[in-house]
Amino acid sequence: MRYWRNLLFRIRSVLGRKHAERERLEEMEFHLMMETEKNVRSGMEPKEARRQARAAFGSMVSHREALRDGRGFPRLGAVARDLRLALRSHLRSPWFTAIIVVTLAIGIASTSATFSAVHEVLIRPLPYGDPDRLVVVTSRHEERGIEGANVSHPDFLSWRDEVRSLDGLGVYTGWSGTLLGEGPAELIWGAALSPEVFSVLDVQPVLGRGFRSEDSVDPQVVVLGHSLWNRRFASDPDVVGKGVTLDGTTYTVVGVMPPAFRFPYWAEAWVPMAIEEPHRQREARFLTGAIGRLKPGMKLQEAQADLNRVSDRLAVVFPDSNDGWGAQLTPLLQDVVGPLGPALWIVQSAAALVLLVVCGNVAGLLLARGLRRRQEFAVRCALGAGRRRLVALLVTESLVLAGMGILASLPLLLVGVNWLRNLLVDRFAVITALEVRPQVLIFTLVSALVATLLFGVLPAWAGSRLGVSDLGGERTGETRSTGRVRKAFVVAQLALVVTLLAGAALLIRSIRALDSIDLGFDVDGEVSATVDLPSSDYPDADTREVALDEMLRKISAMPGVEATAVAQGLPFGGWNVHRYYQIEGQPTTSSGEESVVHAQAVGTGFFELLDIDLLRGRPFHAGDRTGPPVGIVTESFARRHFGDGDPLGRRLRFGSAEWLTIVGVVGDFRHFDLTSATRPAVYVPWQMWSPTRAVLILRTGREFESLSPDLRSTLAEVAPNVAPYEIGPLRQILSYQTFHTRLVRDLLTGFATVSAVLALIGLYGVISFGIACRRRELGVRVSLGATPASLARDVVGQGLRLSAWGILAGLVVATAVSGFLSSLLYRVEARDPVTLAGIALLVLGLSICATAFPAWRVSNQDPTAALRES
Amino acid sequence: MPKNTSPTSPQSAEAGAQPPQEVLRGTLDLLILRVLDTGPRHGWAITQRIQQTSKGVLEINQGSLYPALQRLERRGWIRGEWRRTEQNRRARFYLLTPDGERAFGDEQISWRRYVQAIEAVLTT
Numbered sequence: 001m002r003y004w005r006n007l008l009f010r011i012r013s014v015l016g017r018k019h020a021e022r023e024r025l026e027e028m029e030f031h032l033m034m035e036t037e038k039n040v041r042s043g044m045e046p047k048e049a050r051r052q053a054r055a056a057f058g059s060m061v062s063h064r065e066a067l068r069d070g071r072g073f074p075r076l077g078a079v080a081r082d083l084r085l086a087l088r089s090h091l092r093s094p095w096f097t098a099i100i101v102v103t104l105a106i107g108i109a110s111t112s113a114t115f116s117a118v119h120e121v122l123i124r125p126l127p128y129g130d131p132d133r134l135v136v137v138t139s140r141h142e143e144r145g146i147e148g149a150n151v152s153h154p155d156f157l158s159w160r161d162e163v164r165s166l167d168g169l170g171v172y173t174g175w176s177g178t179l180l181g182e183g184p185a186e187l188i189w190g191a192a193l194s195p196e197v198f199s200v201l202d203v204q205p206v207l208g209r210g211f212r213s214e215d216s217v218d219p220q221v222v223v224l225g226h227s228l229w230n231r232r233f234a235s236d237p238d239v240v241g242k243g244v245t246l247d248g249t250t251y252t253v254v255g256v257m258p259p260a261f262r263f264p265y266w267a268e269a270w271v272p273m274a275i276e277e278p279h280r281q282r283e284a285r286f287l288t289g290a291i292g293r294l295k296p297g298m299k300l301q302e303a304q305a306d307l308n309r310v311s312d313r314l315a316v317v318f319p320d321s322n323d324g325w326g327a328q329l330t331p332l333l334q335d336v337v338g339p340l341g342p343a344l345w346i347v348q349s350a351a352a353l354v355l356l357v358v359c360g361n362v363a364g365l366l367l368a369r370g371l372r373r374r375q376e377f378a379v380r381c382a383l384g385a386g387r388r389r390l391v392a393l394l395v396t397e398s399l400v401l402a403g404m405g406i407l408a409s410l411p412l413l414l415v416g417v418n419w420l421r422n423l424l425v426d427r428f429a430v431i432t433a434l435e436v437r438p439q440v441l442i443f444t445l446v447s448a449l450v451a452t453l454l455f456g457v458l459p460a461w462a463g464s465r466l467g468v469s470d471l472g473g474e475r476t477g478e479t480r481s482t483g484r485v486r487k488a489f490v491v492a493q494l495a496l497v498v499t500l501l502a503g504a505a506l507l508i509r510s511i512r513a514l515d516s517i518d519l520g521f522d523v524d525g526e527v528s529a530t531v532d533l534p535s536s537d538y539p540d541a542d543t544r545e546v547a548l549d550e551m552l553r554k555i556s557a558m559p560g561v562e563a564t565a566v567a568q569g570l571p572f573g574g575w576n577v578h579r580y581y582q583i584e585g586q587p588t589t590s591s592g593e594e595s596v597v598h599a600q601a602v603g604t605g606f607f608e609l610l611d612i613d614l615l616r617g618r619p620f621h622a623g624d625r626t627g628p629p630v631g632i633v634t635e636s637f638a639r640r641h642f643g644d645g646d647p648l649g650r651r652l653r654f655g656s657a658e659w660l661t662i663v664g665v666v667g668d669f670r671h672f673d674l675t676s677a678t679r680p681a682v683y684v685p686w687q688m689w690s691p692t693r694a695v696l697i698l699r700t701g702r703e704f705e706s707l708s709p710d711l712r713s714t715l716a717e718v719a720p721n722v723a724p725y726e727i728g729p730l731r732q733i734l735s736y737q738t739f740h741t742r743l744v745r746d747l748l749t750g751f752a753t754v755s756a757v758l759a760l761i762g763l764y765g766v767i768s769f770g771i772a773c774r775r776r777e778l779g780v781r782v783s784l785g786a787t788p789a790s791l792a793r794d795v796v797g798q799g800l801r802l803s804a805w806g807i808l809a810g811l812v813v814a815t816a817v818s819g820f821l822s823s824l825l826y827r828v829e830a831r832d833p834v835t836l837a838g839i840a841l842l843v844l845g846l847s848i849c850a851t852a853f854p855a856w857r858v859s860n861q862d863p864t865a866a867l868r869e870s
Numbered sequence: 871m872p873k874n875t876s877p878t879s880p881q882s883a884e885a886g887a888q889p890p891q892e893v894l895r896g897t898l899d900l901l902i903l904r905v906l907d908t909g910p911r912h913g914w915a916i917t918q919r920i921q922q923t924s925k926g927v928l929e930i931n932q933g934s935l936y937p938a939l940q941r942l943e944r945r946g947w948i949r950g951e952w953r954r955t956e957q958n959r960r961a962r963f964y965l966l967t968p969d970g971e972r973a974f975g976d977e978q979i980s981w982r983r984y985v986q987a988i989e990a991v992l993t994t
Contacts, residue, residue: 023952024936027913027962031932034914057932 248536398456498810
């Protein structure tokens with residue numbers, strides 16, 4: 001009660017401060033007047049009476065000060081005073097302050113910039129209702145080592161109807177269509193959805209509706225994504241009910257989704273999923289992905305057990321198709337983020353280590369300056385400032401530094417976020433924008449505060465331990481406690497640097513190993529573009545062939561183009577189609593990996609263009625268009641089925657199609673991902689399947705940037721209604737394979753370099769400051785006969801002891817945490833002793849350099865100068 | 871006349887917790903409460919009243935009077951109010967609040983007890 005009244009009084013007096021001040025003054029004036037009059041009454045001259053009254057009253061100013069302290073918040077006033085004091089003391093040594101502020105800015109900006117990506121990808125909720133309950137369901141077959149496979153439609157129906165732990169389950173499959181209308185033809189990525197998907201995702205359209213089960217019967221309806229609606233329909237509010245031409249077919253728009261909504265991945269248009277005959281097979285585990293919503297409060301493991309129960313039952317009822325097959329649940333976030341998640345956490349941790357190193361440096365600098373300011377502190381002490389008061393002053397100074405550091409970090413933060421935006425946005429579906437959001441700024445503030453605790457409070461405490469003897473000002477030496485703290489900081493910094501460098505080195509070695517993988521084909525100078533030939537414009541194989549021939553002919557005629565070819569899929573382009581096959585005269589394997597083979601149709605010149613080795617026989621030629629059906633197999637396929645025998649002339653077929661005669665064997669080349677072994681493959685002449693989707697490949701000496709507009713206009717000339725996509729150099733497609741490792745390598749190398757420089761500066765600082773403190777001692781030693789060389793040895797020895805401890809600690813830390821990098825490493829162990837030893841030697845060498853300079857100065861200085869000084 | 875004969879120096883109003891001054895400060899508070907118990911008065915009148923009734927023994931320094939008044943006001947024991955004096959001048963009068971009357975009673979009792987205790991120590 002009393003507390004509140006007191007507070008109220010103070011607040012009131014702060015609010016009406018001017019008024020209160022005036023009243024106090026008036027009250028005192030009144031008092032003086034009364035006193036003066038009394039004096040006059042007792043017979044004094046008015047002037048003397050007034051003087052006496054004043055004298056009796058005492059200092060008006062000090063009375064008012066006293067009253068002022070009773071009002072308002074004197075502590076706050078003290079804080080404001082400290083802030084002013086701190087700012088002034090920082091401005092007195094601008095260079096010192098600038099170094100600290102820049103160092104802090106680097107640390108704060110790197111953690112905050114990486115956090116902006118972490119926040120965007122991993123923390124910001126996905127644009128669906130209650131996204132934490134969304135799970136992706138995939139098929140798995142433990143015995144065959146298959147994970148993350150699609151689900152078959154009948155399995156989906158069984159799960160949907162029998163599982164008790166889910167609040168809904170839907171299936172979807174990729175879909176795309178060429179949009180015609182105003183503006184150029186554009187290929188729209190979308191998805192075909194079962195009616196449940198929108199309600200499972202729990203997102204309402206902003207216009208119109210989602211899908212109903214009747215839509216499967218009449219599937220010519222489409223729901224538009226917000227971005228598509230903006231871009232191609234000028235955000236027309238009456239778009240619902242209008243017709244849109246996709247792949248030459250008219251679809252009726254029934255709804256528009258809200259801005260952030262995209263599912264799956266980049267899809268921005270949705271059509272109802274039509275269930276066709278091949279989908280009705282239980283073994284047809286292709287095409288569809290499944291998404292479900294856990295019931296509220298349901299744990300992932302419980303739902304998994306529930307799905308296992310249903311899958312086990314299916315395996316009993318349908319042993320032919322379901323034996324060994326189960327369902328696997330993955331949280332949606334994990335599924336969409338994929339390996340980017342761990343990569344970002346690693347980068348974020350590395351950035352935090354940089355901030356720690358920065359804190360170590362700043363703490364070292366502040367401690368050193370604290371020693372120089374010892375006399376000032378001692379005077380403050382003598383005038384009545386307690387240790388707490390001193391610490392408060394020092395901490396305030398640190399806070400001011402942190403504040404300036406934050407301000408200085410903002411431009412760096414923007415640069416960093418920009419860089420990350422160029423690198424990440426739209427390369428991953430999960431990250432569509434990268435901005436400095438309020439959450440990022442809060443993170444910046446919090447990390448700066450934590451940093452202040454580390455670099456400000458600890459040194460302040462150690463540095464404020466003062467005695468009266470410090471008043472003398474002669475002692476400039478370090479006390480035991482500050483010296484220990486400074487040295488501990490340097491050791492910790494070096495340990496962090498060793499950890500960061502070790503991580504960077506492991507990744508650099510991995511990238512080297514990845515770059516030296518023999519791909520089996522040539523990547524330099526190849527450019528590709530994909531076209532979809534819609535059946536409305538190109539109803540049959542003949543029309544498609546005419547169009548493709550025309551495209552290839554025109555591309556070949558472009559300046560600088562050396563060769564062209566066509567294929568269904570490029571290596572690493574994501575083409576992943578396997579077919580059941582049979583070798584003539586050999587028993588077929590009915591299940592397992594041996595029963596299927598990677599297969600695609602390629603045009604003439606494909607192997608030559610990619611420089612894939614032809615080991616036996618011949619490549620495809622123009623005669624294969626009309627001649628008897630032929631095929632080309634890879635070396636590993638030939639070995640699997642014919643051993644050392646001659647594969648040429650043998651026959652194979654896909655399913656029950658016609659027999660193909662093997663006319664050639666090509667070398668194995670990497671197609672799926674860089675690090676896993678090559679898989680056997682079979683190729684057929686393009687015309688045999690005449691697919692509607694074609695990847696056009698060309699080899700050129702020209703720069704991609706100048707070629708790309710030519711390529712687009714050439715294609716538009718031949719087929720104005722076809723929208724080419726995925727236009728890019730093959731090298732770039734390949735680089736996606738190692739993107740995560742490269743991303744982490746680049747950032748870690750950058751962080752490690754910055755922190756190594758900082759830590760070495762820190763070490764240099766400790767050593768040279770130590771020498772400065774010991775100048776007189778060293779001078780005495782020289783005059784007593786010590787040689788400069790022995791002094792230098794002493795100094796270097798001191799530095800090396802520190803760095804040895806740091807390196808040792810760093811090796812321990814690195815060994816403990818490098819396991820987190822495992823998923824990014826290739827052909828190098830996380831605890832690779834050679835790498836660790838190399839880094840240890842590197843840091844040792846750098847430490848010697850950092851200590852050599854102060855040591856050299858010691859051995860060259862005039863020893864007696866220091867003695868004469870005093 | 872020495873300026874700082876007062877029991878409370880301006881600094882101690884801020885610092886607070888030294889026991890010997892606390893007792894002394896309490897005395898001033900008690901005296902003020904006593905004076906105001908006889909009716910509302912302004913600051914100068916309070917000093918005059920204390921001087922008169924103590925027959926000049928107690929002299930109140932203004933430097934401690936006004937902080938004391940502020941302290942008592944903050945505590946809710948007295949209330950300040952601008953009024954007209956007999957000479958029709960504007961002055962700030964202080965009144966005892968009901969809380970203040972109660973506090974005056976308590977302070978009086980504890981002061982008596984204190985004086986008796988001191989007396990007992992001195993006389994035995």
